[in-house]
Amino acid sequence: MSERERRTARVDTPQEVRRQLIRRPSGMSSETFGVLSEKFARFMGTPRFLIWMTIFVTVWLAWNTFAPQSAQFDPRALNYTLLTLILSLQASYAAPLILLAQNRQDDRDRVGLEQDRVQAERALADTEYLTREVAALRIALRDAATRDFIRGELRDLLEEMETKGLEVRRRENDAAADEVDEAPEGPSPRW
Template identity: 75%
Template sequence: MRGDERGESTGRLDQPQEKRASVLPRFSMDSENFGVASEKFARFMGTATFLIWMTLFVAIWLAWNTFMPESAQFDPRALNYTLLTLILSLQASYAAPLILLAQNRQDDRDRVGLEQDRARDERNLADTEFLTREVASLRLAMRETATRDFVRSELRSLLEEMEERGMLASPEDDEEEAGGRAERSKNERKPRRKDGA
């Protein structure tokens, strides 16, 4: 029963609501443009230029309303500079929210920057871990490859084993075989003569 009552009071979600007449006129302002303007204002308020102009403004205001005749004073000293106090209070009441808005926008930018830095750091960490694994696998593969000393020792042991079994030819046989090969190659290179020559 309660769900039905709530549904009737808020209206159905699948049907558009009727537009209500508002007492105050609605105006929309681009929040981005307003934020940019507030940041510019907050930055200007933090400069020496602003402080100098504000000091000059207050000094001229106080001097005018102190030393001028009472008929020319628009904020007399007798009333403790009420108008100046009101102006400075209004400035402070508008400056504080604008500065806070600028700080919030800066916080949002910092948050986005930190998220991007975190993502970049995670990618760098993943790349580093991948490269570490690759280097480790290369080291393992290099351990399995034969070194020059190992190959030499294996060849020596094979040579000794072949000498023991008598499978190696003596040095004289090697020279005769080399001489026979050289003579055969000379004969192959000579052109054959024709019978009629």
Template identity: 65%
Template sequence: MAPTADREREPRPEGRPRIRLDLPRATRRKLLPDYDPEAFGQMSEKIARFLGTGRFIVWMTIIITVWIVWNVTAPTDLRFDPFPFLFLTLALSLQASYAAPLILLAQNRQDDRDRVNLEQDRKQNERSIADTEYLTREIAALRMGLGEVATRDWIRSELQDLVKEMEQQRAALPSVIPAEQVVRSDEGDRR
């Protein structure tokens, strides 16, 4: 018998259906509607940004002031929310009950972004420290290597010392041999 989607469960001898593992499970109905969490998060951030502005506070103050003034000074039959202002209290409570979770959601998203940025900064700092330590070791090795290399100034000082020694040796030679003969004997050794 070939497996099909409509035969997901086969009856067992005891009367209980056996779950078929070779077929995908049937989708269940969800009680809540589907929504895009990213779009919902972006919308909550926009609302939270607006709630945190001076513009929102000014408009909220104007609306509440007009509401109270209208319901105190208007004729009795035109008042829609008499003195205890129960409808205003309900509207403000409803606004607060939606604003608080939206602000918290926006803060959580910002915390997540901050956490990711902090982790990236930490990794970048670790790479920078490792690079700096490597370059420091390389510079130290070059300095040590350069300490063993003959520099132009060192060679000049050595040559000057040799010239001084030769002049001292020449001055110490007996005056019997003229200096021109010493030079000629050096030339004969070169050949």
């Protein structure tokens, strides 16, 4: 016998065989059952359910208290045993169904929180990336000329050109004035 066969043939080693005690109906998936349990849990939490349950219990108690002894099916003398049994049975089914609905809601909340966390991480990464890009642009723009700087330089150039233009005109006017002073005073020859 090989080592592997000896290990699998041991009596004290549990075998991994799962058997279902109750077979699930062929048309009922766990998702369908979960949806039905959520609908049931939602219905049990409505005022409509409470009103109908109150009416049911009130009619039951009134019938079995005030009806003739022969018509009572759950007499007061036996402390409404059947009503107690029915309410206990309803509670014994309601509690697990409500817990199942809560577990499904917890699972949905967990998935939603996980998606929110992933989205928040993405948003944080995008924000950090954009912050780095803006910082890099600021650093790059320190060396670049801004609009105000260019306007100021153009104003300075205009003023400089105007002052040079005035100087040139002044020189031209002075030169013209010197020519007028040097010209003979007699009539100018005509050709």
